[in-house]
Amino acid sequence: MTAKQILIVEDEKPIRDMIAFGLKRAGYEVREAEDCREARVQVADQAPDLVLADWMLPDMSGLELTRLLKKDPATKDVPVIMLTARAEEEDKIRGLEGGADDYITKPFSPRELVARIKAVMRRHGADDEDEVHTLGGLTLNAASHRVTAAGQEVSLGPTEFRLLKFFITHPERVYSRAQLLDRVWGGNVYVEERTVDVHIRRLRKALEPSGCDRLVQTVRGAGYRFSEQVGG
Structure with a gap:
């Protein structure tokens, strides 16, 4: 079965590298973007199976990126997980109402992230082996x-x-x-x-x-x- 492709949108390279390492070990194919502009170019070129978007990005927020993806008919079904240091319930609700499929607060373990990714993909039918x-x-x-x-x-x-x-x-x-x-x-x-x-x-x-x-x-x-x- 073809490896699922995940786009990491994170401006801090050490965090991006850490996430990418964990996902590759879990068998995912990883693509990376350091801001929303680069992410949108990559998504337009080929839609990933899932997007991991940091809330705080240099050009626009991950929440704004999520809204743009969900408005576009070509990417509205691509699941998005928000990564953020914001732990307040109000922020979580804003993220979910903005179209995010899940929300994970930093710091998090690679195992927790992979478990969240699998759960979101299950809900979207993206990990079906038997169709x-x-x-x-x-x-x-x-x-x-x-x-x-x-x-x-x-x-x-x-x-x-x-x-x-x-x-x-x-x-x-x-x-x-x-x-x-x-x-x-x-x-x-x-x-x-x-x-x-x-x-x-x-x-x-x-x-x-x-x-x-x-x-x-x-x-x-x-x-x-x-x-x-x-x-x-």
């Missing part, structure tokens, strides 16, 4: 973003698609609402647990004509399970 998943008459193609149930194509919103993708790749296990929020929405997204119930209902409604809604089972007092077996 087609089948269970109980349902087929989900991660590459083409298509779902068929009993041979008929099913129309799903982006959140329902991610929810189904998580379920079909993690069958037979019960997940609480909090666990689903963490694994499907991401642990740093500010939404209520009842949001899970809303999207479960939407997913079931979309699957109902094929009878595949039975696969999404409520486990009273525990959460939800995706199973071909009759719920108990």
